[in-house]
Amino acid sequence: MARILILLAVVLGVIWWLRARAEARLAEHRARQAREASERTAAAGPADATAEPMVQCAQCGVHLPQGEAIAWRGLHYCRRSHLPDESRAEGSDSSSGPRP
Known part of the structure; x- marks a missing residue:
C-alpha cells in the first residue's frame, strides 16, 4: 500500500512540474509576441494624417x-x-x- 502512495505522489509531482513548466513557456511566448508587436507598431511610424474617423x-x-x-x-x-x-x-x- 505504501508503494502505491509513493508512486502516486511521484506521478502527481511530475505532472505538477510539467504543468508549471508549460505555463512558464506560454507566458514567455506571450511576452515575446507582445514585445514583437510593439516593435512592429513603433517601426510603422505615426498613423496616417489623412485618416478620417x-x-x-x-x-x-x-x-x-x-x-x-x-x-x-x-x-x-x-x-x-x-x-x-x-x-x-x-x-x-x-x-x-x-x-x-
Missing part, C-alpha cells in the same frame, strides 16, 4: 467615414432615406416633389 449609421448600422455621413441631431446616417421622417419634412418643399 468612422461613424455608424443610426438606422442600418453601416460604418462610413464621418465626412460622407449625414449628421442630424447628434446622430449620423449613411443616406437621406435613413433620416427620420421629421427631418425630411422640415427641409422639403411641397412644390419641389420627392427627392432621390
Whole structure:
C-alpha cells in the first residue's frame, strides 16, 4: 500500500512540474509576441494624417467615414432615406416633389 502512495505522489509531482513548466513557456511566448508587436507598431511610424474617423449609421448600422455621413441631431446616417421622417419634412418643399 505504501508503494502505491509513493508512486502516486511521484506521478502527481511530475505532472505538477510539467504543468508549471508549460505555463512558464506560454507566458514567455506571450511576452515575446507582445514585445514583437510593439516593435512592429513603433517601426510603422505615426498613423496616417489623412485618416478620417468612422461613424455608424443610426438606422442600418453601416460604418462610413464621418465626412460622407449625414449628421442630424447628434446622430449620423449613411443616406437621406435613413433620416427620420421629421427631418425630411422640415427641409422639403411641397412644390419641389420627392427627392432621390
